[in-house]
Amino acid sequence: MTSYIEPLAQESTPSIIADKLRKAIGHGEFRPGAQIVEADLARKLGVSRGPLREGMQRLTQEGLLVSIRNRGLFVIDMTPADIRDMYLAREAIERAAAYKILRDGDFETVGAALLAIVDRMLAADGDPAAIGELDIAFHELLVRLADSPRLSRMHRTSIIETRMCIHALEETYLATDARAIEHQRLADAIRTGDIARTDELLSAHMDDAIERLSNR
Amino acid sequence: MTSYIEPLAQESTPSIIADKLRKAIGHGEFRPGAQIVEADLARKLGVSRGPLREGMQRLTQEGLLVSIRNRGLFVIDMTPADIRDMYLAREAIERAAAYKILRDGDFETVGAALLAIVDRMLAADGDPAAIGELDIAFHELLVRLADSPRLSRMHRTSIIETRMCIHALEETYLATDARAIEHQRLADAIRTGDIARTDELLSAHMDDAIERLSNR
DNA sequence: GGGGTTAACATTGTCGACAATCTACCTTTC
DNA sequence: GAAAGGTAGATTGTCGACAATGTTAACCCC
Numbered sequence: 001m002t003s004y005i006e007p008l009a010q011e012s013t014p015s016i017i018a019d020k021l022r023k024a025i026g027h028g029e030f031r032p033g034a035q036i037v038e039a040d041l042a043r044k045l046g047v048s049r050g051p052l053r054e055g056m057q058r059l060t061q062e063g064l065l066v067s068i069r070n071r072g073l074f075v076i077d078m079t080p081a082d083i084r085d086m087y088l089a090r091e092a093i094e095r096a097a098a099y100k101i102l103r104d105g106d107f108e109t110v111g112a113a114l115l116a117i118v119d120r121m122l123a124a125d126g127d128p129a130a131i132g133e134l135d136i137a138f139h140e141l142l143v144r145l146a147d148s149p150r151l152s153r154m155h156r157t158s159i160i161e162t163r164m165c166i167h168a169l170e171e172t173y174l175a176t177d178a179r180a181i182e183h184q185r186l187a188d189a190i191r192t193g194d195i196a197r198t199d200e201l202l203s204a205h206m207d208d209a210i211e212r213l214s215n216r
Numbered sequence: 217m218t219s220y221i222e223p224l225a226q227e228s229t230p231s232i233i234a235d236k237l238r239k240a241i242g243h244g245e246f247r248p249g250a251q252i253v254e255a256d257l258a259r260k261l262g263v264s265r266g267p268l269r270e271g272m273q274r275l276t277q278e279g280l281l282v283s284i285r286n287r288g289l290f291v292i293d294m295t296p297a298d299i300r301d302m303y304l305a306r307e308a309i310e311r312a313a314a315y316k317i318l319r320d321g322d323f324e325t326v327g328a329a330l331l332a333i334v335d336r337m338l339a340a341d342g343d344p345a346a347i348g349e350l351d352i353a354f355h356e357l358l359v360r361l362a363d364s365p366r367l368s369r370m371h372r373t374s375i376i377e378t379r380m381c382i383h384a385l386e387e388t389y390l391a392t393d394a395r396a397i398e399h400q401r402l403a404d405a406i407r408t409g410d411i412a413r414t415d416e417l418l419s420a421h422m423d424d425a426i427e428r429l430s431n432r
Numbered sequence: 433g434g435g436g437t438t439a440a441c442a443t444t445g446t447c448g449a450c451a452a453t454c455t456a457c458c459t460t461t462c
Numbered sequence: 463g464a465a466a467g468g469t470a471g472a473t474t475g476t477c478g479a480c481a482a483t484g485t486t487a488a489c490c491c492c
Contacts, residue, residue: 010285013445014273038474048447049474050266054273057230061274063369069226070453070474089366092312096304150305153279154370229475254444264477265444286444286483 017045017055022156025064025075026163033077036065062157078164083213086165090158091206094139097146097155098202102195110145111191114138118187121180131179132166138183142190165213182208233261233271238372241280241291242379249293252281278373294380299429302381306374307422310355313362313371314418318411326361327407330354334403337396347395348382354399358406381429398424 024030042052056073059065065073076082101110117138124130136159143155182205189197240246258268272289275281281289292298317326333354340346352375359371398421405413 012283012285015276015283018277035473037472039472050269050446053266053475054270057270057273058277060231061234061277063366067228067231069228071455072474085364085366088312088316088364089370092308092367095311096308100304148301148304150279150301150374151308154305158366251443253442255442266476266478269445287485288444 013047013051014054014058017047017052018058020045021055021059022064022160025059026160026167028164028167030075032075032164032168034075036073036075038072062160064157064160076161076164078161078168080214082161083165084210086158086161087206087210090139090155090162091202093151093155093158094142095199095202097143097148097151098190098198099195100146100148101142102190102193102198105146107190107193110142111187113141113145114187114190115184117141118180118184121183122177126177135179135183136162136166138187169213229263229267230270230274233263233268234274236261237271237275238280238376241275242376242383244380244383246291248291248380248384250291252289252291254288278376280373280376292377292380294377294384296430298377299381300426302374302377303422303426306355306371306378307419309367309371309374310358311415311418313359313364313367314406314414315411316362316364317358318406318409318414321362323406323409326358327403329357329361330403330406331400333357334396334400337399338393342393351395351399352378352382354403385429 021030021036030036036056038049038052038056042049045052056065060067060073064076066076067073078086101107117134121131121134121138124134139162140155140159143151146152182201186198186201186205189201237246246252252272254265254268254272258265261268272281276283276289280292282292283289294302317323333350337347337350337354340350355378356371356375359367362368398417402414402417402421405417
């Protein structure tokens with residue numbers, strides 16, 4: 001049971017703006033390489049340029065936007081090298097998360113929760129968009145259940161970048177059951193507490209993803 | 217040879233401010249838990265509150281500052297749980313960096329460069345401040361030589377947090393040769409390309425650090 | 433004396449305006 | 463005709479002022 005009495009965290013305007021921008025970028029509302037024009041966006045969001053700029057600085061810090069002085073802010077354009085680097089970072093984070101869960105977490109419960117997502121993937125019956133979302137949900141849940149503020153924060157950025165990639169090539173996105181099976185094996189390894197196998201599967205999983213995204 | 221002709225990256229004011237703030241926090245100029253008063257700081261830095269706020273948003277995103285709405289920004293106070301979480305993240309990053317170097321980098325050169333730092337640690341002859349700086353330099357170099365923008369960016373935040381911890385208890389900081397030896401073993405493992413041993417030593421190294429910082 | 437209300441102060445949040453800079457196009461010159 | 467120079471437009475960078483909010487302390491009432 002969670003108490004109703006908890007410190008109420010009023011989010012600051014810049015953080016709300018940052019969230020909205022992240023979603024927009026992840027869902028392809030801003031194309032990679034596109035310029036973010038402050039005045040336009042401020043008008044659309046109904047705020048002035050000040051808070052908007054503050055929010056955009058957050059995304060710049062995360063590496064989702066790149067700043068060119070006196071020119072403006074641009075959405076990052078993921079080169080093949082960027083994709084590899086992003087998966088390197090994601091693997092580092094998710095490995096640490098899995099390791100923490102396996103070592104001093106309730107890996108059986110976590111594994112079961114992950115398998116529930118796999119079930120929904122299998123039920124999605126080849127719908128690329130749905131499977132893509134569930135794929136991301138799987139990895140988000142894995143890191144969230146590791147209960148590490150730092151890993152979660154770092155992971156969030158990687159997830160947005162993953163979304164960008166998936167969105168950029170949704171049409172050529174392979175939505176076979178193979179994806180679901182891969183996740184199922186991983187969840188099973190976690191559920192049974194098999195560290196070595198989890199490590200191996202996670203590593204292979206990332207390599208597969210790079211492979212898929214590079215051969216477009 | 218590096219060419220003199222290269223794209224000149226003019227850093228934006230917020231990013232310069234963010235750098236200065238990171239240094240100040242890392243070196244204990246702002247104590248953990250202290251409030252950052254915008255007007256004062258803006259005057260000291262010779263800028264207006266606008267760019268300053270943008271820079272501070274970056275540190276908020278990194279988790280170095282926490283924002284309480286209408287109250288202000290405060291330097292993070294590292295609880296024991298935070299220290300553990302920080303080392304979890306640092307280990308994840310440095311492991312990935314070491315792994316990348318060992319797998320497809322020039323691990324002999326990297327190992328040699330790291331050993332050079334160890335030599336300076338041994339030559340520092342027990343000076344806590346010098347050894348602390350070299351300790352950090354060792355880990356910074358390790359990640360930098362992995363040549364991964366994302367790992368480097370994530371690592372930078374962790375390093376500031378490490379600095380905060382070291383600075384907070386510099387007086388009780390153990391400056392024995394044991395620290396240098398630990399790093400020496402690690403550098404040697406990398407130089408000889410021994411993945412398993414690097415993994416093991418890195419993990420033990422982080423556990424040691426947590427141990428040291430928790431038993432104050 | 434404890435609890436509640438009120439007023440003054442300090443600090444942050446937001447905005448609009450102006451200055452600095454860059455890009456693109458047009459003009460001039462050889 | 464091509465290159466250099468100049469100009470207009472658009473966009474970002476910076477600032478100062480004002481509004482909103484929270485805190486503190488004094489004061490009053492019970």
